[in-house]
Amino acid sequence: MKTKVVLYFVILILGIFLGWLFFHAPQSGNEKHDQVAEALRSKIWTCAMHPQIRMDKPGKCPICAMELIPLNLNSSFGQDAGGLHMSKEAVQLANVMTSVVSAQNPVKEVRLYGKVQADERLLQNQATHITGRIEKLLVNFTGEPVCKGQKLAQIYSPELVTAQQELLEAVRSKQSQPEIYEAAREKLHQWKLTDGQISELEHSGQVQPNMDILSNTGGVVTARRVNVGDYVSQGSVLYEVSDLSHVWVLFDAYESDLPFLKTGDKIDFTIESLPGSSYAGIVKFIDPVIDPVNRVAKVRVEIGNPGAKLKPEMFATGIVKANLQQYRNKLVIPRSAVLWTGKRSVVYIREAKTDEPVFRIREIELGPVIGDNYVVTHGLKAGEEIVVQGAFSVDAASQLEGKPSMMNQQEKGMREVSENSIFDVSGNCDLCKERIEKAAKSVDGVQNAVWDMKTKKISVTYMKSRTTLDTIQKAIATTGHDAEKFKASDENYKQLPECCLYRK
Secondary structure, eight states: OOHHHHHHHHHHOOOOHHHHHHOOOOOHHHHHHHHHHHHHHOEEOOSSSOOOOSSSSBBBHHHHHHBBBOOOOOOOHOSSSEEEEHHHHHHHHHTOOOEEEEEEOOOEEEEEEEEEEGGGGGEEEESSSSSSEEESOOOOOOOOOEOOOOOEEEOOOHHHHHHOOOOOOOTTTTTHHHHHHHHHHHHHHHOOOOOHHHHHHHOOOOOHHHHHHEOSSSSEEEEEEOTTTEEETOEEEEEEEEEEEEEEEEEEEEEETTGOOTTTOEEEEETTTTTOOOOEEEEEOOOSSOOOOTTEEEEEEEOOOGGGGGGGEEEEEEEEEEEEEGGGTTEEEEEGGGGTTTTTTEEEEEEESSSSEEEEEEEEEEEEEETTTEEEESSSSSTTEEEEEEEEHHHHHHHHHSOOOOSSSSSSSOOOOOOEEEBOOOOOOOOHHHHHHHHHHSSTTEEEEEETTTTTTTEEEETTTTOOOOHHEEEEEEOOBSSSSSSOHHHHHHOOOOOOOOOO
């Protein structure tokens, strides 16, 4: 009896072993291959440079010919198709930093460059008021200071000699004919002789052949227009004299700076040749006309010049702190946070109340630049947290995962959606390639088009909101090339060059 029990037990063990051997045999090589192929087919393949490309099998990018890479379809993708999930370690390695957005009263610093110039209102021309010959110059060079009433030159004038003789004759008959005497004196007054010169002539009783020309202003000679022996006529300019006790500082303001400047603004400036000295003034005048050559408008500051330290043509650098009242209590963000994509500007927002960092792209509208910051006019709210450093790293990660990014506008609220499609187009040569791509790109909304001469396929990236595949294929067909859905007419086909004829 015991022998039978042992025998039955051995048979049972043997049966279990044989069953396991047959029903749990290792899979064949073909089965393994099928499983690998199925795994590959379940992946989505994309291009690192053109994330809008989506393929169901590995290969090369139809746009740039780079090898496609598998799209990272992790669990976070299914949870939030628009947000980019990053681990804390990845954020730290990418050196990503964030900051909370806040409202400020922006002050824009406008930097201006200019020169010191003489006050035009204090410029004087020292002219002669009688015709004659210059016999002597008492002021001989430019830059020489002169005082009002100082002798500048001596002139010989026959008319002046005659007028002196008439005055001396009138002095003798002064009691009997006072009108003639006054007329003779007035004649010399009109030639700008002073009362002192006329009185000296009357007391001496002798005609002076050379008469002194006296300065009618004080300042510095900025130009000498006459030499000894020159004949001058009435009104000829002998010297140009500038009074530098009060000067102008003329700054150049570009067109982009003018909206932030107004008369009455305070401007702090320094003079390059006077280090350590600082000056301040008020904007008195802004030129209403733009210089057509330099594209600038002059901004004038008037300032006293005790000791004549400020000299014309000295370089000046000024700063105006303009209060932007129209942007009062607006949001201000660092320039490093903004990514530019053509006409659009975007930032990355960090989602609140998440265990791990989650970033989402946001399009914003910007106001003026304020130093290293931008004023935000639309798209953000106070208290939101944005990426201020490492935004490009976040965007690159978003592109690789196929999330909305600078180049892939799929986020809700973005203005346009990019789509990529590949279809057949008939053609032969490089001329065909150029013609086909040009026709596709001529359609409004098409961003890129690349035709492969070997595969006879074209890859088109376009905006779904602005065009359709049918419209693109029709445009290609009108050039004489058969598209996948629309054939070219015989008339258009016959107009192609002989090397481009593809129909048999």
